[in-house]
Amino acid sequence: MIRYTTSADGIVPEMLAGFFVGWADPPTAQTHLKILRRSSHVVVAIDEGTGRVVGFISAISDGVLCAHITLLEVLPDYQRRGIGTELTRRMLGELGDLYAVDAACDAELSGFYARCGMQERRAMVLRNYRRQSGLGARPGYPSDG
Numbered sequence: 639m640i641r642y643t644t645s646a647d648g649i650v651p652e653m654l655a656g657f658f659v660g661w662a663d664p665p666t667a668q669t670h671l672k673i674l675r676r677s678s679h680v681v682v683a684i685d686e687g688t689g690r691v692v693g694f695i696s697a698i699s700d701g702v703l704c705a706h707i708t709l710l711e712v713l714p715d716y717q718r719r720g721i722g723t724e725l726t727r728r729m730l731g732e733l734g735d736l737y738a739v740d741a742a743c744d745a746e747l748s749g750f751y752a753r754c755g756m757q758e759r760r761a762m763v764l765r766n767y768r769r770q771s772g773l774g775a776r777p778g779y780p781s782d783g
């Protein structure tokens with residue numbers, strides 16, 4: 639049974655193993671939890687049988703006009719069961735009636751997002767691979783929390 643929650647409350651790093659598959663320098667579970675806490679919106683899928691987080695989606699919104707879906711991942715053993723679609727559907731509901739909700743993705747996933755009601759557009763992105771783990775000082779950000 640999968641339970642969906644829109645808060646990171648009650649989630650501890652031990653529940654967050656196995657994410658960022660294929661990343662060369664992935665965030666730790668502690669950093670992952672920090673990402674969930676600092677995002678303006680999250681939806682988390684928890685396997686009630688094991689207590690593990692098996693999928694999550696995060697977004698940042700200005701609450702006025704725009705939001706950006708920042709991360710979406712379902713653990714490999716739980717993929718292709720509709721969890722990613724349900725996370726996205728719930729996130730779009732959480733974000734509400736904004737003018738713009740954007741998600742940058744690889745071309746192979748455009749069909750997935752299109753089935754969630756989004757349209758394909760071109761996106762420009764910047765990736766600083768030295769910072770892929772999210773570790774290190776961030777001027778202007780609180781050190782924790």
Ligand SMILES: CC(C)(COP(=O)(O)OP(=O)(O)OC[C@H]1O[C@@H](n2cnc3c(N)ncnc32)[C@H](O)[C@@H]1OP(=O)(O)O)[C@@H](O)C(=O)NCCC(=O)NCCS
Pocket residue numbers: 709710711712713716717718719720721722723724741742743744746747749750
């Ligand atoms: C993308 C992702 C979140 C989808 O989660 P999911 O729970 O498997 O999604 P659903 O079961 O709701 O939908 C599955 C459908 O998504 C599409 N899909 C999922 N992964 C895909 C992939 N790697 N390539 C192409 N299509 C994919 C397929 O159409 C699939 O339908 P099918 O099983 O009938 O072929 C999951 O594959 C994942 O975590 N991928 C790695 C991280 C990632 O790419 N995140 C997105 C960043 S923008």
